[in-house]
Amino acid sequence: MVYEISTRSRxxxxxxxxxxxxxxxxxxxDIALVGLMAAAxxxxxxxxPLVFLAPLLPFRGIxxxxxxxxxxxxxxxxxxxxxxxxxxxxxxLISK
Numbered sequence: 232m233v234y235e236i237s238t239r240s241r242x243x244x245x246x247x248x249x250x251x252x253x254x255x256x257x258x259x260x261d262i263a264l265v266g267l268m269a270a271a272x273x274x275x276x277x278x279x280p281l282v283f284l285a286p287l288l289p290f291r292g293i294x295x296x297x298x299x300x301x302x303x304x305x306x307x308x309x310x311x312x313x314x315x316x317x318x319x320x321x322x323x324l325i326s327k
Contacts, residue, residue: 247272 251268287294 247268251265254268
């Protein structure tokens with residue numbers, strides 16, 4: 232989840248940088264408007280994750296339980312496969 236947030240922030244930061252470059256290149260740069268844009272960018276980066284992730288918090292425990300259940304099923308399957316492979320491999324030492 233942290234990776235997703237940081238990626239979103241980097242993409243948004245890149246978009247904001249392009250916006251500021253294009254804005255300053257084609258239009259007259261007003262310092263008050265730049266301050267307003269900076270405030271909007273900071274508020275989006277702070278409040279954005281809260282708005283998107285806050286509704287998911289009540290379901291966090293259920294999601295973690297489901298994840299651990301699925302991961303344990305995968306671990307059991309992998310353990311069985313590993314045991315089968317170990318039975319097939321001869322027990323003698325492999326040397327050149």
